Structure formats: structure tokens, C-alpha cells
Amino acid sequence: MAGLTKSGVVYDARGLVEPDPEPPMTAEIDGDRAVIDATELTTRKINLELKRIVYDEGVNDVTIVNPGSKHSLGVGILKRCRITFEGSPGWYACGLIDGPEVQINGRVGWALGENMMSGSIVVEGPAGSLTGAALRGGDIVVKGSVGARTGIDQKGGTIITLGKAGINTGFMMQRGRQIICGDANDGLGDSMYDGFIYVGGRIASLGVDCVPAEMDESDHEFINRKFEIYDLGTPPELQKFECGKVLHNYDALEPSERKLVL
């Protein structure tokens, strides 16, 4: 057992790490590759070091070892680069990124890739609830299962889950696609506005205004292409679901025009 070890980290009264804006300068850089050992670093220090490596040093292939399930790792990287986590990051990993290709060799906690704009995240294990919350673009691939409310408020991009998905997956989804190879729990696509959800397994129940749809050639082409890109093998037989468009107001009026009508 690890026991109560002194990490040298200073906490304030609420348990938060004291802000220190200096990167720790501990990464090992070898040409265009770098390794950051996160064992003794706080979230803030890890992210400062990652940004230093990517932006200041111009290194495009960074591996973070021993992430230790710390939260909010790899957030806000707005540059094409490759980031690999050897181990499991905690919650809110890689949120708000725009460009990176992320590989996570482990599992990941809640809200992976929240508000991600472009790039890709591949998780070798399972992911927690709220995976891809408010996703705007890019791809998230989870090779295990995902938790509740995956793709909540999704605005674009694609979430591929090889395992099963938790309750209310696709809740209030507004655009984009989800491919769930396993089972989906209750309330699939509840209150969705738009977008498509494909499910390979059993569906416990559909949410409000989520209805079956016909698969067409473009669906197959899209799914096959994504599976090929991420080397996921042959996709299973999938059912397609979309918004029934009876729950929300889907007229084509501008707000000013609606006021006139009302």
C-alpha cells in the first residue's frame, strides 16, 4: 500500500493546490518526442509542462506516464500534436482541445473530451459518465464501455463505443453521431434535437422523441470509414435512431419572425 506519503504539494484550506504558474521543467525531451512523468506533479504542473513542451519547445509527440487519475489533464491544447497517456487520467481529460490526437492506454473518468473541437481521442479501456459532453467536433473512440449521459448536449463530432452505453446516452444531443456497438441503457437519445445514434446491441428503452430511422448507404459508408481509420475491425449490425422532431419547435423562423407570428 502506498500509505500517507508527503508529496511536497501545498494545499489551501479547501484542499486546492496553491497556484504556481511556473512549469516544472522535468520532461525528458528527445528530438521530436518528450516524456512527462506525472507521478509527483499536480494537475496544474502537468498541464503547464505539457503546454511548454508543445508550444514553446515545438515537440509534437508527448507521452505522459503515471497520470494517476488526476483530473483535467491535457485540457485546452489548441495545436496538432500527439499526446499519449500511459495509464489513466481522471475526470475532464482533454477537454476543450482543438487538434491533438490523443491515445489513452488505460481507462478514463467522467467527461472525457468535454467541448472538444477537433482531433481524436482513443481510449483502450472504459470511460466514465458524460463522455464527449458538448462535443463539437473530432472523434472519441472508447474500446470499453461508457457511463451515463454519454454525448450529452453533443453538438458535432463522433463518439464510437465498442462496449455498452449508460442511461440517457445522447441526452439533448444536437448534432453529430454516436456509434454504440454494445447495449444501450434506458432513455437513449432523450430529448435529442438532431444527429444520429447507431446501436448494435439491445436497447433498454428510447428516450422522449428518439425514433428508429432507416440506415442508408451514406450511413454504412460513414461507419465503415470510421472503423477503418481507427482499425476497429468490422462494425456490427446497427440500428439507426434520430430525432422525431415533435418535442421541440422546429420551424424555420428567425426569432424576429417568430415574434411577429406570435
Place this chain on the structure above:
Amino acid sequence: MCGIAGIIHRDGPSDLGTEITTMLQSMKHRGPDSTGYALYGQPDDLIVVRFVLAEPREYGGFGVEERLERSRAEVESRLAKIGAEVATITSPTGYAFRATIRYEGDLKPLADYLEDIPGCEVLSLGNSLEIVKDLGDAATVLEQYSLAGLTGTHAIGHVRMATESDVDLASAHPYWAYPFADVAVVHNGQLTNYHQWRRRLERLGHRFQSECDSEIIAVYLAEKLEGGVPLETAMKTSLDDFDGVFTYLVATDSELGIAKDEMAAKPLVLFESDGLVAMASEEIAIRALVGREVETRDPYEREVLTWQV
């Protein structure tokens, strides 16, 4: 927000005090207001009574020490009157006490008799359970109560961020499932039909020590156990009876269980190996315990799991 943690050693006793503190301290950001433990030591013929006679904020006030001395004497007197023989009685803080007693009778009248003393709250009663809770983070409480080296087979713990009730001992977790020996609960979440269930359970004669919604779970389970319902069944029915978002852990002298509400809105991560089962609101607590990358999983919505110790 709050954080919860649990640990079971299936291959024999371990230093529970240090281990569960390690887990709770790593989740300090989830709740720095108070920390609590339900520690299951080696079962003994003696019953361990953990009780408090005042809130920490009262301690040190004018005349409080004299009042506490009188209350402590009254506790000993009442224990003798009800037929309990006191083996030891100690106080690590001046307001929180640990007594070991020999007692063959029913626990409910004993607890009621003690709690009739003004300011007295019985935190736990049992042959192996000891509930310890106080204000501050886990490291502070560990030191204050000398919990390092306290060996046992399983434990649950809680770090609290006060949201709907006070920062005090009465609102701190764990809650003992009065009047059942060795049953304790910790909870993360919010029960929205708290008042409905409180009125219902009060009409059935159950007592509440706090205004905290989490206490409902302990009292609810106590009511079910009293009716002969197995723990796991009681936990499953709780998923239908409670509204809100919650994940809770419950422990007895021989079992530890988890229950997660149907919305799965409160986190829990689980690690299971041959010798060790560990669970916590955040994976960081499990990493702090085992010190290496391990495979974990999130229990699903409406999942109830129990383990025999």
C-alpha cells in the same frame, strides 16, 4: 459534493486507519468540512460504544468542561443502571468518547438511555464497528483520534462538503443504522423525498439525530433489517423508494455493499482483486491506496453490489 470510500480486505486484517485515510485525503477537494470513518476491527466480546457529549464548536466554552465531566459521569452511571459493565472509557478530544462495555441486553434501550443525556449522541454500537467523525480533513481526524495502526477487515469513509445542513458532528457521516449493531452508511448525493421518508419513519418510532438527508438511508435500512429483510434486498428496494441522485455504501460486520441510483449521477469507481476490494467516488483514491495503475470500473445505474468479508 462529498466523497465516499470503502475498502475490504478479503485476505485478513490490515491497517485500515491509515489506508482509508489515504483514500479520503486524496479526495479532500470533494469535501474539506468534516471526515468520518466506520472502521470494522477484530470482533470482540466487548461492545464498543462511540459517543459524543458536545459539538466541537462548544468545546472550550465557559463551563463546558465541567458540564462534559458531569455528562460523562452520568453516562457511566446510566450504563451501570442498565446492566452494562464498563471495561474502558477514553476520550481523544474531550467531547468524543470511546467506551468498551460488557452487555447482554437489547441495544435500543441502551442507546436511548444514553441519548437522553443532554448533548449525548451515540455514534455507533457494535462488537466490531467504530464510527469516528470530526471536523476537518482526513489527516487531521486520523491524528486527532490516533487511527493509524487500527487494524481490521473493512471500512467505509466520507469527506463532506456541507451543502444542505450544518458543518457539525451531527451532520457528518457515517451514520449508524440505529439500533442495529455494526451497521453504518455513507452517502454522496441528495435525497429529494427526504421529508416524506423522515415523517414516515418517525411515525414508525425511529429517531433522527440530524437534519441531514443522508441519515434517512441508515434509518431506512435499519427499518428494513428490523423487519427481517436481507441487506441486499433492502438496498434494492431503496432504489425505488428514494428520489434524487445518490450513491451510498453500507457496511455490516460481515458485508459491504454499494447502491447507485437510476440516474447514475453520483460517481463511484470500483477495484476488485482476490485480496482487496476498494471503491471510491474518484479513481484517484484507489490509486492513492494501491500505488499503481490498476483496472477499475464504474458500477452502472441501479446497480447494487455486496461483498462478504
